Amino acid sequence: MLLRVRAAVAQLAAGLGAGAQPPAEPRGGGAGAGAGRGSPPAAFCRPAFLQLTPDELRRADDHTGRAVQSPRDGRRRLPWSTGYAEVINAGKSQHNEDQACCEVVFVEQRPSPRGWLSSREGSGELDGGRKGLYFHYWALFDGHAGSGAAVMASERLHLHICEQLRDLVEILQDPSPPPICLPHNTETDSADPNHMSYAEDHGEVLNDAVPQIHLEKAVSHESLVIGAIENAFKHMDDQIERERASQHLAGGCCALAAIYLMGKFYVANAGDSRAIIIRNGEIIPMSREFTPETERQRLQFLALLRPELLGKEFTHLEFPRRIQPKELGKKMLYRDQNMNGWAYKKIEEDDLKFPLIFGEGKKARMMATIGVTRGLGDHDLKVFSSNIHIKPFLSCFPEVRVYDLTQYEHCPDDVLVLGTDGLWDVTNDKEVAGVVMEVLTSYEPNDPCRYTMVAQELVVRSRGVLKERGWRLANDKLGSGDDISVFVIPLGGPGNYT
Incomplete structure (x- = not known):
C-alpha cells in the first residue's frame, strides 16, 4: 500500500x-x-x-x-x-x-x-x-x-x-404556501392537498370525538x-x-x-x-x-457503515501521523466520526492501515488520491493501482x-x-x-x-x-x-x- x-x-x-x-x-x-x-x-x-x-x-x-x-x-x-x-x-x-x-x-x-x-x-x-x-x-x-x-x-x-x-x-x-402533494388526476384528487389530514391521506375514518392531527411541515x-x-x-x-x-x-x-x-x-x-x-x-x-478536512466526519461515518468500500487498505480513524508497526500496543491520539477533539487509544493491527484522510490543508487527500469531496463526475476514479472506487465518498x-x-x-x-x-x-x-x-x-x-x-x-x-x-x-x-x-x-x- x-x-x-x-x-x-x-x-x-x-x-x-x-x-x-x-x-x-x-x-x-x-x-x-x-x-x-x-x-x-x-x-x-x-x-x-x-x-x-x-x-x-x-x-x-x-x-x-x-x-x-x-x-x-x-x-x-x-x-x-x-x-x-x-x-x-x-x-x-x-x-x-x-x-x-x-x-x-x-x-x-x-x-x-x-x-x-x-x-x-x-x-x-x-x-x-x-x-x-x-x-x-x-x-x-x-x-x-x-x-x-x-x-x-x-x-x-x-x-x-x-x-x-x-x-x-x-x-x-x-x-400561498406550496402544496404538499401535486395531484395527477383531478377527478380522484379533488381535495386541496394543503389541507389533507393524515387520516384522510391514509383512508382512515376517525371518531369525531378524537381530534385530527395534521402532520404537515411548513x-x-x-x-x-x-x-x-x-x-x-x-x-x-x-x-x-x-x-x-x-x-x-x-x-x-x-x-x-x-x-x-x-x-x-x-x-x-x-x-x-x-x-x-x-x-x-x-x-x-x-x-x-x-475538502477531506472539512468533510472528515461525513467521510469517516460512511467508511464506518460501509467498511467494504475501504478495500482492506484503509482505516476510517484519523491519527496525527502514520503509525509504525513497532508502536503496536502503545497509546496514540486519534479521532473518529463522532469527535471534534482528540483522545488516546491503544494501537491495534487494523490501525496500521493507511488513513482514509491523510495530510492537512491543501495537501489533504482522501484515500491518497483526491483533494475535494464534492463535485460532478469522477465515476471511474480509483485509488492508484487498485480496484478501490472513490466515487462512493464523493457527493x-x-x-x-x-x-x-x-x-x-x-x-x-x-x-x-x-x-x-x-x-x-x-x-x-x-x-x-x-x-x-x-x-x-x-x-x-x-x-x-x-x-x-x-x-x-x-x-x-x-x-x-x-x-x-x-x-x-x-x-x-x-x-x-x-x-x-x-x-x-x-x-x-x-x-x-x-
Whole structure:
C-alpha cells in the first residue's frame, strides 16, 4: 500500500491526479453551446461567450505567456454587465480545465393537471402567451484529470435547473404556501392537498370525538428552489455517468453556480471554488470549501457503515501521523466520526492501515488520491493501482446559500465574486475585497466595463508576474500556478444604477 501511496502522491505532484493522463476533450464551448453528441474530441475549447478567434484561442492555451482572457469590447456583453476573466495554468495540466457559463434562461411552465394549477392566481404569461419565468445564471466548473466533465456541465447544468423548475412556475408566483402533494388526476384528487389530514391521506375514518392531527411541515418557496437546484446537480452527475464513454468524459469537476430568481441569489457550491459578497465594504461568505478536512466526519461515518468500500487498505480513524508497526500496543491520539477533539487509544493491527484522510490543508487527500469531496463526475476514479472506487465518498449535491437582494439597498460597488480555487489559493477574502474597491473607485459608477476590469485585476494579481523563479506575487511569494476563473456580478442588476 505504501508504494501505491507514494506513486499516487508523485502523480498528484505532477498535476495529473491518480495517475490519469489528460484525456481528449469533447468539442464544445460552454455557455449554452450544443452538446456535440458523438462529436470527435477537440484539443482545446473555451467558454463560448468569450468569442475567441483562432489566434486568441492559441494565446489562451499558452502556458508561458498566460495571457488573461475576457469578453472583448464590441462583442457580446454579459448579462448585468457582469465581469469575467480567466487565465490558463503554468503547466499543471495540458489545457485550461476550468469552464464557465453565463446565461439568461426562460423556464416554461409544464402543462399542469386540468382545473387545478391552471386556476391558481399569479401565473404570469410571457413570450406571446407562454407561461413561465426567467432566471439569470453564472457558473464556474473547475475540472481535474481532464476538462470533459467541466465542459459538459457548463453546457447542460442550467438546462437541468430549468427542467427542475418547470413544475414550480405557478407555485413560485403564488403567495400561498406550496402544496404538499401535486395531484395527477383531478377527478380522484379533488381535495386541496394543503389541507389533507393524515387520516384522510391514509383512508382512515376517525371518531369525531378524537381530534385530527395534521402532520404537515411548513415548506417555503425558497426551499423549493433549493431542492430544484440540488436535484439538477444530481441529474447532471447522472448524465455525466451515462455519457462518459461516448463523450470522453474522464475526470470530474468542482461546480459553483449562482442563480438569480425572483429577487434572490441562490449560490450552489460543490467543491473548493468559492463565492463572496462585498457589500458596503462588508464581506459575506456565500460558500465554503468541501475538502477531506472539512468533510472528515461525513467521510469517516460512511467508511464506518460501509467498511467494504475501504478495500482492506484503509482505516476510517484519523491519527496525527502514520503509525509504525513497532508502536503496536502503545497509546496514540486519534479521532473518529463522532469527535471534534482528540483522545488516546491503544494501537491495534487494523490501525496500521493507511488513513482514509491523510495530510492537512491543501495537501489533504482522501484515500491518497483526491483533494475535494464534492463535485460532478469522477465515476471511474480509483485509488492508484487498485480496484478501490472513490466515487462512493464523493457527493454531487451542493450546499446552497441564499441572499435576498430585496432586503438591502445596493450601490454600484456591491458585487458577488465567484472564483475557482486558483484565485483563493493565494488571495484571501480581505485582499479580494480590497482589489474590488480599489478598481471600482477608479471608474464611473455607470461604466459597464468596470466589473470586467475588476475580474481582470483579480486574475492578474493572483497569477503574479513571471520572473526567473516562476510566477511571483507583489510580495514575491509564489503566484497561483493553477487555472484561474473569476466572475464579478454587480448586485444591482441591469439598469438599476443612475
